[in-house]
Structures are given as C-alpha cells and as structure tokens.
Amino acid sequence: MHIVDGALSAPVLATGAVLSIAGVAIGLRKLDYNQLPQVGVLSAAFFVASYIHLPLGFSSVHLILNGLIGLTLGWVAFPALLVALLLQAVFFGFGGFLVLGVNAFNIAMPAVLVFYLCRKGLQSTNQRTVAIWGVVGGAGATCATTLFVALSLALSGDAFLLAAKVTFIAHIPIMIIEGFVTGAAVVLISKVKPELLGITD
Amino acid sequence: MKMHTFFFILLSLCLVEANAHNVLGGVYAIGEDVEGEIGFSNGDMAAAGNVVFVRDASGAQITVVETDDEGFFAFTATQRIDHYIFSDLGSGHVFNYVLPADELPDSLGSIVTVKAVEAVLSDSDLDPHSAQLKVMIEKAVAKQIRPLRKELNEYKEKVSLQDMLGGIGYIFGLCGVGIWLAQRNQKNNGAG
Numbered sequence: 429m430h431i432v433d434g435a436l437s438a439p440v441l442a443t444g445a446v447l448s449i450a451g452v453a454i455g456l457r458k459l460d461y462n463q464l465p466q467v468g469v470l471s472a473a474f475f476v477a478s479y480i481h482l483p484l485g486f487s488s489v490h491l492i493l494n495g496l497i498g499l500t501l502g503w504v505a506f507p508a509l510l511v512a513l514l515l516q517a518v519f520f521g522f523g524g525f526l527v528l529g530v531n532a533f534n535i536a537m538p539a540v541l542v543f544y545l546c547r548k549g550l551q552s553t554n555q556r557t558v559a560i561w562g563v564v565g566g567a568g569a570t571c572a573t574t575l576f577v578a579l580s581l582a583l584s585g586d587a588f589l590l591a592a593k594v595t596f597i598a599h600i601p602i603m604i605i606e607g608f609v610t611g612a613a614v615v616l617i618s619k620v621k622p623e624l625l626g627i628t629d
Numbered sequence: 630m631k632m633h634t635f636f637f638i639l640l641s642l643c644l645v646e647a648n649a650h651n652v653l654g655g656v657y658a659i660g661e662d663v664e665g666e667i668g669f670s671n672g673d674m675a676a677a678g679n680v681v682f683v684r685d686a687s688g689a690q691i692t693v694v695e696t697d698d699e700g701f702f703a704f705t706a707t708q709r710i711d712h713y714i715f716s717d718l719g720s721g722h723v724f725n726y727v728l729p730a731d732e733l734p735d736s737l738g739s740i741v742t743v744k745a746v747e748a749v750l751s752d753s754d755l756d757p758h759s760a761q762l763k764v765m766i767e768k769a770v771a772k773q774i775r776p777l778r779k780e781l782n783e784y785k786e787k788v789s790l791q792d793m794l795g796g797i798g799y800i801f802g803l804c805g806v807g808i809w810l811a812q813r814n815q816k817n818n819g820a821g
Contacts, residue, residue: 432652432722432723434723434725435717435722435723461807461808461811464804464807464808464811465804467802468801468803468804471800472796472797472800472801475793475796475797475800476793476796476797479788506777511800511803512800514797515799515800516796518796519788519792519793519795519796520788521786554717562658607733
C-alpha cells in the first residue's frame, strides 16, 4: 500500500500533497477535542498494524485498518493517518517523504468514503446489519485504496489496467481479512461504546 | 455458516503474493564481478526476469541484466565508476542502489583484465607489488566479507521493538499536546 519514493511522477506527487493538505485541513476543523484520545489510539493501531505481518499461505499480509479508522473518525482519519504514515516513514522506512501526500490520500480518502457509505447502516439496531456494513466498510476501504494506488501508478506511466489488476489481486486476501476484522470490531463497538461510531449523534 | 465456508474457500483460493512490503536488496562487488539480489521485506524474492538497469552517474546505460528466479543478478564491471542500479518491480516498488566506485578494484581501467587474473600463477605473481596479486587479494577479501555485509544489510532493515514503541510514544505525545492545547483554550475562554 505504501508507494515508495521514486515510483511516481512530479505532478502526481504534487496533486497528492495538495489533496492531502486539504483533507487534513477539513479533518482538523471537524476534530472534536474530546475525540483526541480515540484518534491517538487508532493512529497508533494503524502505525503498528503495518508492521505486524500475518503469515498467509506462502506470503504474508498486514492489516491496513483504514476502514475501521474511517468508520469511527470520518474526515479526522486524514490527520490521524498522516501522522502514522509520517512516523512509519521515519521509523520503518515504509513509503517515503516525497510520496507522503499521495500515500496519505490513497489511504485516508477511502476511509472517508466508507464513512459516508456505511454511516446509515451502522446506525441500525440489527446486529447483523451492523456487521454487514462493517465488513463492507473494511473490505471497501482496502479495495478503494488498491484502486487509488493503481491510479497513482497509472498517472505516472504504468498501464492502469495492469497495475490495478496486480495490486487488486494481491490484496484480495487482505480485503477479506480486513472485512472480518472491521465487521467484528464494529459489532463490538456498537455493543459496548456506540458513541464511537457517531450513532448517538 | 454458509457465508463462512464461502469466505474460507475464497481465502484459500487467494494465496497469491501480496507485495505490500518494502523492497530490500544488496549489491556486492567481488573483484570486477558484481552480484546483487532484490527482494521484499517479507522474505519473498523478486520475480524471475525482472529487468535491472545499470547506469553511470550521467544516466547513460552501462548494461541491462535480469534477475533469476531467486532475485539474483550479476554483471561484470568494466570501469571503476559509481554504478547506479535501478529496477522497477511494479506496483510502486522500485529498487535503487548506488555501488560506489571505491568498492571496485583499483585495477579496473588499467591494463589488468579479468582474463589476466585467471591466468596461471607464475613466480612474478607472488611479488607483493604485483597488480595481479592485488586483484586476487581484493577478490578474496570481498568474497569473505560478503556474508557479513549481507547480514548487516538485513540487520539495518530490521525494525526493533524500540522503534515501534518510539512511534507509539510520538503519537500519544502528539495527542497529549493536542489535549493540553484544547484544555488551555477552554480555560482561557472560561476566564475571558
């Protein structure tokens, strides 16, 4: 999911940076300061999740968690993910500094999209409906991220369909796992602390 | 239950390589022979047939090689210059490495060529000032330290628990600053 420095062209990098700055600005304006501890915990979860590789078949995958972050934070996902991505670049060498804007947009924008897409469904009193929308949110955010990554690569010269196919197929297992994890997390949250999902708004 | 079975089957069908990882690799000079390997941080190696470009500082192409099925590639340096090695592994994964000129033997560019080194030892080769002997020593030492360099490279890429805890600490610290600022604002507003 992390595109590295040197893979994208300058206009793509600049566009990504501008869009991310806009996203972060909206996120900071929407940020309710009582929400800060929650933002911190989710940001830290994302930071660590990319490092914990779960063995799957012959390869390994790691969780992205942008779906869950989007469902609980909405636009605030932008600043939360930007901080985590910045620290990942510093500590783990994931991605890079020049591509930070593109990476932040590719991961945070899908989070915002699933927030609007699944918001209604999560407010249902039916556990099953909540679980389904959680799965949709988790898998959908990962799916959208792969498409955004493919698009960034395509705009820099890679053939879009090929790039999209490769990244999409490679991430199918992650989408499934992500869907399950987010679904389970959302059901748990809706039981024990529904206000985190904005249900009480 | 049906849903679970469906997902399980889908999951087992999808054991494809997920390259959502860092690109790692090393390039080692053993005399004039340069060997390198490219892989991912999860232990997978680059796919066979990946094109590796070797360029000089001005971007002019020196040679083009391909990785084998274990992510290895090799070429022979002919000049003692910085070699810029680049490979695009697709999906935003690129490998960039600069092999500095001083890792290549001094003899490159001078009269001694690879063939000369491979020639049978004669008495004059044992002369410590012989260029051939120098090349042979350089080659032997490079070969010996190669595994060490490889290990060092791997070690550098390893993320320690400290790094992870440090990152989490930064995030919580930032939140703390945010909360402090928010509270200060509230206090000021309350007072004003």
